Amino acid sequence: MDRTIIDQAGDRQLNVEPYWMPFTPNRHVKADPTPRIITSAKGAYYRTAEGRELFDSLSGLWCCPLGHAQPRIVEALRRQAETLDYCTAFQMSNPVTLRLAERIADMAPAGLDRVFFTNSGSEAVDTALKIALGYHRLRGEAGRFRMIGREKGYHGVGFGGMSVGGMVANRKMFATAMIQGVDHLRHTHDYAEMAFSKGQPTWGAHLADDLERMVALHDAGTIACVIVEPLQGSAGVIVPPLGYLERLREICTRHGILLIFDEVITGFGRLGAPFGADRLGVIPDMITFAKGITNGIVPMGGVIVRKEIYDTFMTGPASAVELFHGYTYSGHPLAAAVAHASLDLMEEGDLFARVRELEPILEGAVHTLRDEPGIKDIRNFGLTAAVDLEPMPGQPGARALRIFERGLREGILLRFTGDTIAMGPPFISTPAEITGMIEMLRTLIRAEA
Numbered sequence: 001m002d003r004t005i006i007d008q009a010g011d012r013q014l015n016v017e018p019y020w021m022p023f024t025p026n027r028h029v030k031a032d033p034t035p036r037i038i039t040s041a042k043g044a045y046y047r048t049a050e051g052r053e054l055f056d057s058l059s060g061l062w063c064c065p066l067g068h069a070q071p072r073i074v075e076a077l078r079r080q081a082e083t084l085d086y087c088t089a090f091q092m093s094n095p096v097t098l099r100l101a102e103r104i105a106d107m108a109p110a111g112l113d114r115v116f117f118t119n120s121g122s123e124a125v126d127t128a129l130k131i132a133l134g135y136h137r138l139r140g141e142a143g144r145f146r147m148i149g150r151e152k153g154y155h156g157v158g159f160g161g162m163s164v165g166g167m168v169a170n171r172k173m174f175a176t177a178m179i180q181g182v183d184h185l186r187h188t189h190d191y192a193e194m195a196f197s198k199g200q201p202t203w204g205a206h207l208a209d210d211l212e213r214m215v216a217l218h219d220a221g222t223i224a225c226v227i228v229e230p231l232q233g234s235a236g237v238i239v240p241p242l243g244y245l246e247r248l249r250e251i252c253t254r255h256g257i258l259l260i261f262d263e264v265i266t267g268f269g270r271l272g273a274p275f276g277a278d279r280l281g282v283i284p285d286m287i288t289f290a291k292g293i294t295n296g297i298v299p300m301g302g303v304i305v306r307k308e309i310y311d312t313f314m315t316g317p318a319s320a321v322e323l324f325h326g327y328t329y330s331g332h333p334l335a336a337a338v339a340h341a342s343l344d345l346m347e348e349g350d351l352f353a354r355v356r357e358l359e360p361i362l363e364g365a366v367h368t369l370r371d372e373p374g375i376k377d378i379r380n381f382g383l384t385a386a387v388d389l390e391p392m393p394g395q396p397g398a399r400a401l402r403i404f405e406r407g408l409r410e411g412i413l414l415r416f417t418g419d420t421i422a423m424g425p426p427f428i429s430t431p432a433e434i435t436g437m438i439e440m441l442r443t444l445i446r447a448e449a
């Protein structure tokens, strides 16, 4: 079988074999790679090696809300590369990174005003978990070692994030390597109670009481932290029930448990506010972020921490390292420069307000799919939406895969997990592009019914 394709210039063949593709059925894709090769991108569209334009329905992987090839970002990257292309973050820093930490602290909910930089969401999560353990130890509560995640949660692929994560396929192969003492709250998705909800489901606040069950089971004095995505993105846009996060916050506070919001998807505008915490009115003790901060152009992540947590570490001799943790590329100046340009564009374009304007358009459009064949559920919140399809008998995931592959031929790049299609279009999308995206999906669903 020919597993090579002609590259963009047409004068050289690309060999797809050496590349081990992440989260991908490698053999299936490499059997017919050509439709999957993207050669350029501009605004809300990709261009493939075959010359097709694809609408970017998930803003990259939730990470490119401003669209691609933004001239201001390209220029910021070029200028920073010429000025200071790298600087170690250990013992040293640089103006662009320092200013970014201040800027993020200013944007974050009141009280969260210390920023630790990483390079990805996975690293941000592992960092936050370590900070939680360290915080309790420094306060004389080293017995607080348990970390609580939630079923269907996605917190990246490091050993920490994988352990607190609750997507079973991501855990199975590594079951023996899970961090000890981790437990999981039950998830909040219930077809019988909330199918086809618009925005936050009204049923389900009481599900937060699952944390009380764990406190009773394990004793609060053994629990360090709870980590949840305010809106579960990777599992397919599972929107928190009204009152659920408030209750989780209240239980954590009562038992001295740190609450971490993993805002890798929801941070920087996806829910129409700087953070999901702002939109949902619940303030955690730490926020993890990545993705949108740099518009996905240069990797960057981080943790925003309550000052009181930071201060707990600032003890002992002033010349001693307080937290033995960090990355070669923490606070990378190129990422920081791109983050500033991205935040500038978000502010100048008032893009969080734009998300709020686009939200009802997406909501109205996506719920019109309800009567199409084989639709099991539709959910939406902020500029996110998901459609659950009835699986093909005995072939879970096959229907969504077929819709995805047909989409590549028809002009849209979709994202699917199992038989769920998730959408998170760029903030710069026009109302016509949002409704057009849903109409494309309708055509695909009918074609694969």
Ligand code: PLP
Pocket: 119, 120, 121, 122, 123, 125, 154, 155, 156, 157, 229, 233, 234, 262, 263, 264, 265, 290, 291
């Ligand atoms: N946390 C959440 C909530 C995510 O959605 C993701 C990625 O989708 C991650 C963590 C992991 O981020 P990364 O892939 O940058 O490591």
